[in-house]
Amino acid sequence: MGLRYLEDLNVGMQAELSRVLDDAAVRAFADVSGDTNPLHLDEAFAKDGPFRQRIAHGAHVASLVSAVMGVELPGPGAIYMSQTVQFLRPVRIGDTVRAQVTVAAISPETKQVTLACACLVGSRTVMRGEAIVRMASRAERGS
Amino acid sequence: MGLRYLEDLNVGMQAELSRVLDDAAVRAFADVSGDTNPLHLDEAFAKDGPFRQRIAHGAHVASLVSAVMGVELPGPGAIYMSQTVQFLRPVRIGDTVRAQVTVAAISPETKQVTLACACLVGSRTVMRGEAIVRMASRAERGS
Numbered sequence: 004m005g006l007r008y009l010e011d012l013n014v015g016m017q018a019e020l021s022r023v024l025d026d027a028a029v030r031a032f033a034d035v036s037g038d039t040n041p042l043h044l045d046e047a048f049a050k051d052g053p054f055r056q057r058i059a060h061g062a063h064v065a066s067l068v069s070a071v072m073g074v075e076l077p078g079p080g081a082i083y084m085s086q087t088v089q090f091l092r093p094v095r096i097g098d099t100v101r102a103q104v105t106v107a108a109i110s111p112e113t114k115q116v117t118l119a120c121a122c123l124v125g126s127r128t129v130m131r132g133e134a135i136v137r138m139a140s141r142a143e144r145g146s
Numbered sequence: 147m148g149l150r151y152l153e154d155l156n157v158g159m160q161a162e163l164s165r166v167l168d169d170a171a172v173r174a175f176a177d178v179s180g181d182t183n184p185l186h187l188d189e190a191f192a193k194d195g196p197f198r199q200r201i202a203h204g205a206h207v208a209s210l211v212s213a214v215m216g217v218e219l220p221g222p223g224a225i226y227m228s229q230t231v232q233f234l235r236p237v238r239i240g241d242t243v244r245a246q247v248t249v250a251a252i253s254p255e256t257k258q259v260t261l262a263c264a265c266l267v268g269s270r271t272v273m274r275g276e277a278i279v280r281m282a283s284r285a286e287r288g289s
Contacts, residue, residue, distance in 0.1 A: 022180055035174045037165055040216035053225060053282075061226040062205070062212040066179035069205040072154035073183035082196060084203040085232045139196075 007080040009114055009143035013107050018076035019103040022067055024059040025062060026096055027057050032063040059094040067102035068120040076104050077116060081136040084115065088132035098124045107133070114138050150223040151284035154259055155249050162246040163208055167202040169239055174279035175206040202237040207273050210245035211263040215277060219247050220259060224279040227258065231275035241267045250276070257281050 033039050038060055041048035048134070049057040063086045072081060094100055101123045108117040115137050122130040165171070176182050181203055184191035193201040208231045215224060237243055244266045251260040258280050265273040 020180060026180060031174065031178045032209075035178050035206070036213045037163060038209065038213035038216040040222050042216075042222060048222070060209075060212065060216070061229070062209040063178070065229070066175075066181065066203075066205040066209065070179045070181035073185070073203070079183050079185060079191070083233050085230070086204070086208070087228070087230045089228045090226050124261065130212040135266060 005079070007078045007138065009109065009111070009116070009138040010141045012077060012109055012116055012138070014106050016076060016106045017103065018071050019101055020071050020075065021099055021100050021101045022069065023097065024063060024094055029059050029063070029096055032060050036060065036062060038062065045097060054093045057096050059096065059098070061088070061090045061130070064090070064094055064100060064122050065132070066102055067122060068132070068134065069103055071102050071104040072118060072136060076106070077136060077138060077144070081116070081138055084135040084137055086132060086134045088120070088130055090130055092124070092129040094124060094129050100124055100129070107144060114140055148222070150221045150281065152252065152254070152259070152281040153284045155220060155252055155259055155281070157249050159187065159219060159249045159250060161214050162244055163210065163214050163218065164242055165192045166240065166242050167206060167237055172200070172202050172206070172239055179203065179205060181205065197236045200239050202239065202241070204233045204273070207233070207237050207243055207265050208275070210243055210265060211247055211275070211277065214247040215261060215279060219249070220279060220281060224259070224281055227278040227280055229275060229277045231263070231273055233273055234264050235267070235270060235272040237267060237272050243267055243272070257283055262280050
């Protein structure tokens with residue numbers, strides 16, 4: 004993975020990844036975050052809840068767009084400044100989540116890049132939001 | 147863990163958890179999110195970067211406030227609607243992160259609760275943001 008600079012980006016560039024949030028993935032996320040809410044882990048508890056079944060952690064779904072940003076677009080060299088997310092629909096255990104990131108705006112003055120973020124299950128948007136990252140400028144570095 | 151209702155909350159209530167984001171935790175988060183950016187995993191790469199060393203994933207730090215919300219405050223029964231986060235300072239490998247959540251506002255009309263979120267390393271705030279969750283009302287359920 005090469006380092007990415009501000010000049011490597013254009014508005015409209017898009018990248019995505021897909022990931023299955025199966026039982027093992029959800030339990031691993033509970034471990035790594037400490038969020039052991041039974042809505043995610045306990046079928047009997049979740050059956051009586053609003054979704055009638057266990058669902059994946061919202062923060063897990065959100066982490067997938069940060070993975071696209073960390074690995075693909077912008078990729079290494081981007082510094083994560085801020086993120087907004089809205090959770091629109093539950094993600095069920097075993098759903099395949101497609102996380103998409105699109106370059107929405109680039110500010111040469113602040114070197115900040117605004118990225119539109121969305122997660123889909125099939126054709127339905129389950130999460131959307133916006134991220135801001137800061138990039139180094141190749142011109143500035145003389146490289 | 148008992149189910150929590152809107153009536154169980156008051157403005158000013160606070161909860162927190164602490165977690166060490168050591169090398170094993172950071173590698174586990176890379177696995178579960180798919181974010182294998184070398185800024186988090188590769189000491190040689192990170193040494194030449196803006197922080198001069200590897201740092202934890204921003205999404206990992208953010209997941210700790212969602213863990214407080216999922217387990218402690220409000221706890222089971224809260225439905226995650228939205229989250230904003232600003233990353234203010236890097237979290238280094240091995241740092242102990244204290245994630246704090248405070249009830250900032252309660253709307254009986256919408257049953258939405260606004261939570262102020264912060265993560266600290268020592269006395270320094272490394273992340274802050276705001277979450278909105280929706281709760282069921284005990285009055286409504288007649289329980």
